[in-house]
Amino acid sequence: MKTERPVIFSGIQPSGILQIGNYIGALRYFPLLQDDNQCLYCIVDMHAITVRQDPAKLRHNSRSLAALYLACGIDPKKSIVYIQSHVSAHAELAWILNCFTYFGELSRMTQFKDKSAKHADNINAGLFTYPALMASDILLYQAKAVPVGDDQKQHIELTRDVAIRMNNIYGDDLFIVPEPLIHKTGSKVMSLQEPTRKMSKSDADETFVSMLDAPEIVKKKLKRAVTDSLGRVTYDAQNQPGVSNLLTIISSLTNKPMDALVASYEDKGYGALKADAAEAVIETLGPIQAEHARLMNDTAALDAILKGGAERANVLANRTLDEVKRRVGFTAR
Numbered sequence: 556m557k558t559e560r561p562v563i564f565s566g567i568q569p570s571g572i573l574q575i576g577n578y579i580g581a582l583r584y585f586p587l588l589q590d591d592n593q594c595l596y597c598i599v600d601m602h603a604i605t606v607r608q609d610p611a612k613l614r615h616n617s618r619s620l621a622a623l624y625l626a627c628g629i630d631p632k633k634s635i636v637y638i639q640s641h642v643s644a645h646a647e648l649a650w651i652l653n654c655f656t657y658f659g660e661l662s663r664m665t666q667f668k669d670k671s672a673k674h675a676d677n678i679n680a681g682l683f684t685y686p687a688l689m690a691s692d693i694l695l696y697q698a699k700a701v702p703v704g705d706d707q708k709q710h711i712e713l714t715r716d717v718a719i720r721m722n723n724i725y726g727d728d729l730f731i732v733p734e735p736l737i738h739k740t741g742s743k744v745m746s747l748q749e750p751t752r753k754m755s756k757s758d759a760d761e762t763f764v765s766m767l768d769a770p771e772i773v774k775k776k777l778k779r780a781v782t783d784s785l786g787r788v789t790y791d792a793q794n795q796p797g798v799s800n801l802l803t804i805i806s807s808l809t810n811k812p813m814d815a816l817v818a819s820y821e822d823k824g825y826g827a828l829k830a831d832a833a834e835a836v837i838e839t840l841g842p843i844q845a846e847h848a849r850l851m852n853d854t855a856a857l858d859a860i861l862k863g864g865a866e867r868a869n870v871l872a873n874r875t876l877d878e879v880k881r882r883v884g885f886t887a888r
């Protein structure tokens with residue numbers, strides 16, 4: 556598949572309302588890439604059902620995530636915004652990639668281990684082969700780079716391994732081998748209550764700030780964020796994970812360099828740090844929430860955007876899928 560500009564692909568699961576880690580680690584970069592690249596931003600509902608979802612909520616969350624993408628500055632005239640299940644090539648290529656992905660590789664995925672521990676009553680085959688579907692998402696569009704948070708690095712490495720494996724068998728020009736785009740600051744925002752674990756939208760409510768939390772809730776959650784008893788504001792993720800996490804949140808959202816930020820707390824305490832973190836979050840989320848609410852009031856317009864996105868994505872995806880089918884030896888229809 557040849558496109559003029561480099562292709563960027565990323566996706567987020569509509570498995571609940573996003574938390575600020577999703578924004579800081581991934582979503583905030585999405586609009587910044589759309590002028591120089593052909594970006595595809597997908598709402599990965601097929602990934603979401605690897606964990607049991609309420610159908611009505613899933614439908615709502617998929618639209619809500621689309622609105623959030625747009626509210627964060629993704630422009631549907633520049634980027635392709637669509638829902639994964641609207642492009643059947645994702646499932647078709649995933650099957651083929653499954654046949655080139657080893658059991659041992661999938662068994663080593665930390666997300667699989669974490670999620671199977673969390674959902675011990677539903678360790679389904681989809682949860683296990685999830686990385687092959689993710690590889691399909693990326694490889695279908697010949698993406699060069701994938702903006703993600705730190706926790707997706709392993710999945711992208713597997714995507715690369717599978718792409719290289721198939722290129723070795725079927726020709727080097729079959730797939731572009733993608734690179735992860737992971738930024739140094741903010742690629743792993745930690746839980747507010749257990750700052751040695753990453754912030755996750757599937758954990759208890761007080762451990763994360765949701766992107767749709769009202770200002771009072773943001774203030775309350777950050778005020779209660781776990782720190783330590785050392786009483787000094789330094790960036791030391793090992794010994795002061797809670798304080799360092801709050802610094803990361805502020806630095807990411809205000810673009811203040813970490814050194815200057817830390818220096819500004821020389822004679823201030825944790826109360827000021829928490830208040831500043833709350834302010835940075837509220838300032839960032841205010842305009843996004845307002846635009847999100849506006850877009851959710853006009854679901855017909857939102858659905859039209861998603862329909863247009865799926866049409867464009869289908870064309871691109873089928874080019875790769877047809878070529879893969881041909882090379883693996885499927886007969887033409």
Ligand code: TYM
Nearest residue numbers: 565566567568576577580581689703704742743744753754
């Ligand atoms: P998901 O939906 O769990 O998360 C979406 C994005 O947010 C990042 N992220 C974080 N970044 C920093 N700190 C955190 N605490 C934090 N929590 C989440 C994730 O790294 C991700 O970039 N498998 C993916 C979705 C996916 C995908 C893809 C991504 C499916 N197909 C293809 C890229 C390309 C996932 O579960 O992300």
